[in-house]
Amino acid sequence: MKKSKRIINYPKIYPFKMETIAVPREMLGKILLDMETLATDVEELLSTDDIVKKRIMEINVSPSIGKSEQELDDYLKQRGVKVE
Numbered sequence: 001m002k003k004s005k006r007i008i009n010y011p012k013i014y015p016f017k018m019e020t021i022a023v024p025r026e027m028l029g030k031i032l033l034d035m036e037t038l039a040t041d042v043e044e045l046l047s048t049d050d051i052v053k054k055r056i057m058e059i060n061v062s063p064s065i066g067k068s069e070q071e072l073d074d075y076l077k078q079r080g081v082k083v084e
Contacts, residue, residue, distance in 0.1 A: 023031070059065060067075075073083045 076083050
């Protein structure tokens with residue numbers, strides 16, 4: 001079987017000029033604040049693994065903080081405490 005050469009025609013990119021726009025100072029401040037908020041949200045989303053690892057380390061150091069409410073209720077019942 002003969003290998004065929006694949007020819008890829010990439011689109012030609014032509015330089016273009018962008019128009020200049022005027023943005024009021026107050027609006028620019030709001031845009032920058034919104035961008036900072038979005039960047040922070042993306043950073044938090046991407047660092048969820050670090051958050052989970054940190055929480056697991058905290059639970060390993062102090063296992064009682066990793067208990068569910070049901071587990072704590074069962075423990076109290078074993079000790080004779082009436083739980084509603």
